[in-house]
Amino acid sequence: MADITGSVPEARSLDIPSMLKEAGITALLVLALTIVMVGFRTIDVPGGISVNYRFEAVAVSVGIAFVGRLILILMRRGRSLPAMLVLGPLVLLQLLALLVPDTFGILQPYPDPVLNWLIVIVSVMLLARATWANWHTSQEFTREQLEKRQDESAAKAQKILGYLGPVLLIGALALPFFFSGDRQMIDIAILVTTYIMLGWGLNIVVGLAGLLDLGYVAFYAVGAYSYALLATHFGLSFWVCLPFAGAMAALAGVLLGFPVLRLRGDYLAIVTLGFGEMIRIILLNWYQFTGGPDGISGIPKPSFFGIPMERPEEGVLSFHSLLGIEYEPVHKLIFLYYLILALALLTNLFTVRIRKLPIGRAWEALREDEIACRSLGVNPRNTKLTAFGIGAMFAGFAGSFFATRQGFISPESFTFIESAVILAIVVLGGFGSQIGVVVAAIVMIGLPEIFRDLQEYRMLAFGGAMVLIMLWRPQGLLAHREPTIRLHPKGGAPEPGEVGTDAPDAGGTPETTAERP
Amino acid sequence: MAEAATILLDVQHLTMRFGGLVAIDDVSFQAEPGQITAIIGPNGAGKTTIFNCLTGFYAPTVGRLALNHPRRGQFLLERMEGYQIAQKAGVARTFQNIRLFPRMTVLENLVIAQHNKLMRASGWTVAGLLGLKRYKDAERQAAEQAKYWLDQTNLTDRADWEAGNLPYGAQRRLEIARAMCTDPVMLCLDEPAAGLNPRESNELNRLLRFIRDEHDAGVLLIEHDMSVVMEISDHIVVLDYGKKISDGNPEYVRNDKNVIKAYLGEEEDDDLPEEVKQDLEKKGLA
Numbered sequence: 001m002a003d004i005t006g007s008v009p010e011a012r013s014l015d016i017p018s019m020l021k022e023a024g025i026t027a028l029l030v031l032a033l034t035i036v037m038v039g040f041r042t043i044d045v046p047g048g049i050s051v052n053y054r055f056e057a058v059a060v061s062v063g064i065a066f067v068g069r070l071i072l073i074l075m076r077r078g079r080s081l082p083a084m085l086v087l088g089p090l091v092l093l094q095l096l097a098l099l100v101p102d103t104f105g106i107l108q109p110y111p112d113p114v115l116n117w118l119i120v121i122v123s124v125m126l127l128a129r130a131t132w133a134n135w136h137t138s139q140e141f142t143r144e145q146l147e148k149r150q151d152e153s154a155a156k157a158q159k160i161l162g163y164l165g166p167v168l169l170i171g172a173l174a175l176p177f178f179f180s181g182d183r184q185m186i187d188i189a190i191l192v193t194t195y196i197m198l199g200w201g202l203n204i205v206v207g208l209a210g211l212l213d214l215g216y217v218a219f220y221a222v223g224a225y226s227y228a229l230l231a232t233h234f235g236l237s238f239w240v241c242l243p244f245a246g247a248m249a250a251l252a253g254v255l256l257g258f259p260v261l262r263l264r265g266d267y268l269a270i271v272t273l274g275f276g277e278m279i280r281i282i283l284l285n286w287y288q289f290t291g292g293p294d295g296i297s298g299i300p301k302p303s304f305f306g307i308p309m310e311r312p313e314e315g316v317l318s319f320h321s322l323l324g325i326e327y328e329p330v331h332k333l334i335f336l337y338y339l340i341l342a343l344a345l346l347t348n349l350f351t352v353r354i355r356k357l358p359i360g361r362a363w364e365a366l367r368e369d370e371i372a373c374r375s376l377g378v379n380p381r382n383t384k385l386t387a388f389g390i391g392a393m394f395a396g397f398a399g400s401f402f403a404t405r406q407g408f409i410s411p412e413s414f415t416f417i418e419s420a421v422i423l424a425i426v427v428l429g430g431f432g433s434q435i436g437v438v439v440a441a442i443v444m445i446g447l448p449e450i451f452r453d454l455q456e457y458r459m460l461a462f463g464g465a466m467v468l469i470m471l472w473r474p475q476g477l478l479a480h481r482e483p484t485i486r487l488h489p490k491g492g493a494p495e496p497g498e499v500g501t502d503a504p505d506a507g508g509t510p511e512t513t514a515e516r517p
Numbered sequence: 518m519a520e521a522a523t524i525l526l527d528v529q530h531l532t533m534r535f536g537g538l539v540a541i542d543d544v545s546f547q548a549e550p551g552q553i554t555a556i557i558g559p560n561g562a563g564k565t566t567i568f569n570c571l572t573g574f575y576a577p578t579v580g581r582l583a584l585n586h587p588r589r590g591q592f593l594l595e596r597m598e599g600y601q602i603a604q605k606a607g608v609a610r611t612f613q614n615i616r617l618f619p620r621m622t623v624l625e626n627l628v629i630a631q632h633n634k635l636m637r638a639s640g641w642t643v644a645g646l647l648g649l650k651r652y653k654d655a656e657r658q659a660a661e662q663a664k665y666w667l668d669q670t671n672l673t674d675r676a677d678w679e680a681g682n683l684p685y686g687a688q689r690r691l692e693i694a695r696a697m698c699t700d701p702v703m704l705c706l707d708e709p710a711a712g713l714n715p716r717e718s719n720e721l722n723r724l725l726r727f728i729r730d731e732h733d734a735g736v737l738l739i740e741h742d743m744s745v746v747m748e749i750s751d752h753i754v755v756l757d758y759g760k761k762i763s764d765g766n767p768e769y770v771r772n773d774k775n776v777i778k779a780y781l782g783e784e785e786d787d788d789l790p791e792e793v794k795q796d797l798e799k800k801g802l803a
Contacts, residue, residue, distance in 0.1 A: 353645075358629075361625060361629050374600045374603070376600075377602075377633050378629065485656070486622075
């Protein structure tokens, strides 16, 4: 790490007018934004609608923005002591106002406790940072060095997570035993695992092949309707329908793939977005076939490979009578959980394996440079179509699971927001990172479900998390890429960081080349 | 047909129009196996356009591009798709602005170049998914071939680096190694010496001679660096404004009046300042 230059930021002159100007501009911006959105609020009154004025909230927001900006400027200029002196009393006052509301309640900035606590948390974090900076000579990094450090820590995190992978798996397998009485917990686990599977499936298309697909939910819908229709009309069992549903979704993927072969990036995203909407609108309007907005109900639950998981009846073979255990309704849910876990693990195993096969490498090469691929004899058409088809197939599997779990499906379950959430999981987790998808799905689906009590603030936190990740780590949480094939065993040969990337041609010195014929 | 066997590439009446612009105008030339053929000419003469026609990125307006593969017979390149030209006819190319797979490792870049061979070995993915031995052997062989070319280009130490982290000269060498991993009979290099320092340029000359002598591949070369062109070419084709103005061995081309005119202007140009004329005379050009 010798090439990272640590330098003490010199305390630049405390140019108060320019600081006030910058903070003032920020405050003005906040004023312009909040005066309409916060300052006026429409309320229902008898006989129509009326406007409620909330200018005190606007004033508080502007004030917070002004002080906050001032503190940030101070810290940026290496003046952490003044920042601490300003922040410290403010944090104290805030805490007093929140903890002793009877006496100091008047000091609370907003009427809403959640917002107040949020402000306190942010201020405490800033204070901690200022304190840290005051006692440690900080290092300033260029953007590239910062990114490299982040990459290294992500690689480290991934290594640890690699060891944690089996632990997580055991945890996932054992989860129903810890929460066997808690239906809600198992429900959330099923939901999260479904999204993990969808994320892994989309990761093939977006993460490996680099084809930005905004209509992934269409294949999920095709899978769900394939199973629902086959099961309700022909009475076929889940296990017979599952391959069919996958095949139908893969076919839909290839069909979508053909017209968009020549498109890339934004254009591809728009067409796939349109395709997703097309499928939903067809499902909504083809009343005779799909039931339109009424959806399809009474979709049968899966059996345990032909043995029903229902309440035992006299003379009928069932799962419980076979094992000789007491029937409990929650067992059905646990069975569903293991089913989706198995499907998700299948997706993962497949992806991990196929990455190391020529087709997987060709997907990644296609993501990197399509023209170079063509010049090497890689057929871009087949490569893209297989990526679309295989990605869609896993969405189809997940879709039939969704149909069997819900017992009822309608086009409402397959709106664009679903595609966006799945894509967000892949992007936040880090393109192409399997464990990143797990982390992102838990954070994005699991936590909001668990914190349902926070109501609308969970969407605020969701948006905030997205903005923060895009600012600090646009390549995703765990975007470190592990090579699919190695010449030297790991750690045996110098890595770029150790030699220094700007070293002029470290390995190819003329002395070593001279012996060549 | 005895003559055809000694010709690797036979370009006849190649014409490429973009709307009203004629980028290549009725160019014919031949390249022989085991020889380095250079295409030179001032900027905008149509050199890269010829490459793009040969490798299927453009469909020529008029012309016949016949490639005689020593083992697989004759291919008419103008009728084939880009990826088939590399896959079947054995034509590999590099690009003027390097096109590697920057976030994949050096070794992976070379393994992808052997995609079609590995695809067959993996039974179009099925045998590979099942983990059959046949695919594992094929992958090991592919890694060995990659290692061979890494040794030739002095990149073995950095085989597991991301290609994008390599210094510029090494990226150029890697692109050539990657093209050679496709087992080509003709290697098309678009300005391989651009941006190289004299030492790296020398090294490149040695590599190209090695490819010609040891691998029997014909090399087609676009280059501005005359020290490279004159030193290693067996045969030079000169283009100007899309037309062929000279064709022959380096000695012939060097003394061809048309070439001198294209590069330096008319020889009896009285507007030239006195110093320039003297300078030209000193160099024996005027």
